[in-house]
Amino acid sequence: MPVKSDKLGPGTLSIGATGSAEQWASQLRACSVEPSTDTEDSIPVLSGEEIGGDDTDTAELTGTVLQSYDAQSLILWSHEHRGEELPFTFIPNNDGALQVTGIVKVRRLRIGGDVKTRNESEFTFPIVGDYNLGLIA
Secondary structure, eight states: OOOOOOOSOSOEEEESSTTTOEEOGGGEEEEEEEEEEEEOOOEEOTTSOEEOOOEEEEEEEEEEEEOOOSTTOHHHHHHHTTTOEEEEEEESOTTSSEEEEEEEEOOOOOOOOSTTSOOEEEEEEEEEEEEEEEEOO
């Protein structure tokens, strides 16, 4: 198989219900869906055998956004919607075929940073349940 590698972007990230979803792509500097698996320890029994530990899969939507301080700010949006579980759609590259959909729990973004600098806020939104990785419809 030949080597293939795509760049992130141009793509999209929207969070919220269809028709009222907030578009994040124009402020995003980085975005990823980060799955992880926690495995419980094995349980030893008298015979010397072990029962394997259960796996628990989780994931987070993470990234970095440029801060703005106006009425359409993602900082303001994140504070207004903190704790809400909202649908998201992440398309890493519009020329590609993959998209990720699911539900995230919104957390507040950091406000401010260094003076006379274009500040950024990193975010980590837990994905509720599992996410769907599929092809763009």
